[in-house]
Amino acid sequence: MDLGEILSILRSRWYIVVPMLVLALGLGGATYAVVPTTYSTYTMVSLLSAPAATQTATQGQDNPFLNFNGSLVATADFLGRRLQSTDTVLQLKSAGLTEEYEVALAENAQGPFLTLTLTGDDRAHLLASATQLAEYAEKTLRDIQLENGVAERDRIKLTQVIPPQKPKAETKEKLQPVIVVGGGTAALAFILVFIVESISRARRRRAAGPSEKPVAAGAASVTPDIEGTMVIPIPPAPVQRSSAPVARSKPSSIEAEKTQRIVVPPRTAAGAAPAEKPKPPHGGPGEGPQTGRSGMARTYQSNGIDRRGQNVNRINGS
Template sequence: MDLGEILRVLRNRWYIVVPMLVLAIGLGVGTYIVVPPTYSTFTMVSLLNAPEATKAATQGNENPFLSFDASLIATADFLGRRLQSTDTVLQLKNAGITEEYEVALAENAQGPFLTITLKGEDQDHLIASANELARYAGVALDDIQRQNNVAEKNRIKLTQVIPPQKPEMEMKAKLKLVIVAAGGTLAFAFILTFVVESLSRARRRRAALAQAEEIEAPSVSAAATATPDIEGTVVLQLPPTAPAQRPLPPTSIPGPGSDAEKTQRIQMPPRPAATVQKETQPRRPGLSTTYQSNGDRGGQNANRVNGS
């Protein structure tokens, strides 16, 4: 089916296409109005070396921002996976953090930086949840080290580098719902249109076939009819045959040696009275002379008279 055929079907079934198109537009607009907008924000935390490790790396300087070794990156990855575990998600949801969040290492970062991204509908609650999640990350890091009997002076610390940013509207999720509502309705209208067209064509074919069978049925019944006999046999009633014609009497056919096959009869007009008749036999008035032409006599006068 080409594009022209598709457009023709859509045009012929406009009573299906037009209402469904209006319904699709209405559903799209309604979805955009009813569905609340989604906002997103993020915060960033960083892991810092323990005081003893900082003194050893900086020769007595206790500033933790002067030493970032590779072990901190591995610890940050471990902490991010711990925060996204199922048990932690349920624990945070019971604590009031109902928004969806994601924890991952910061892109293009050269240190142990974790980016915490949250998505929700309430902007104020979203910011509060981001701060609470950053605080919980520090508590979780300290609990992990305490469970592994790490001394206080050797424990890694966590600090918040970037506070939660102003929430921004996420149009992608909202537009996705609008497209699903409107596009799904249009797809259903397209399928429904061609289903109705297919059923209509099948009904027309059956009607045409039934009409053709009705036309052929009388001719078949006129040719031969069958009636059941008492004993269960079938007697075929054939149409009556035409009466036999009497043979025509044979006609006399001249033989191959007769002169009739070579004779050509020519009727001449009567001669005037002044013409001298050379025939030896007397001529009757009103009759003409007949000539016989054949291959043997060369068209000589046969002395025959019309009617002889």
């Protein structure tokens, strides 16, 4: 089935294609309107060294931004795993943070930077939840150090690098169900068209019945092969009668005393001299085979069997 035939079938079954396409558009639009729009925002925080570690590393200067060592990156990874634990998620949900969030180290970062990403369908509440998550991260870091008896001057602190950004609509999340519903309905339309066309063709074949036509005698008939090819039997060519004499086969089981060999002289070609007439074996006029015209032979009656020739009253050997 080529493209032209497919388009022809779709055009002939327009009463199925058009309503189904309209239905697909309607369902796609309804899905787009019903599915809520998802928004996302993010904020970024960074860990800072303790005052005692900063003064030691910077020779008495109390500036934490001058000291981003490897231990802070490990502490940031520890804090991110703690924030994504099941217990922390339940605590935040009970506190009113219902959006989904993800905490991970910032990509291509060379310091202890954590990115807090939140997704939800309420833009105003999403911004408040981002601020709440950043504050909870700072509180969790402080509580962990207090539980381990870390002194105030030796505690790692947390600061906000990027505040919560304006929420952006996630069009991909909303278009996926629209494509599934609309595309599925359109595909169902094409399937229905070909099902109806197949049923219609089957009914036409049954209504038409066998369409075999009588073949005239001697004419070539065309029959379909099981492989889908056409076999054309050719009638045998008529046998041309030849004017040349046909040699008779020698009898296989005939008694010698009841037979008489008949010698048939060959016909002479046109313009050739006639062959010498054979003489009777005994010189008598009535003995031996008598011949008439050139190439013709006469038979005898042998033991009472009619050979359909002249001198039928003679008996072999008499």
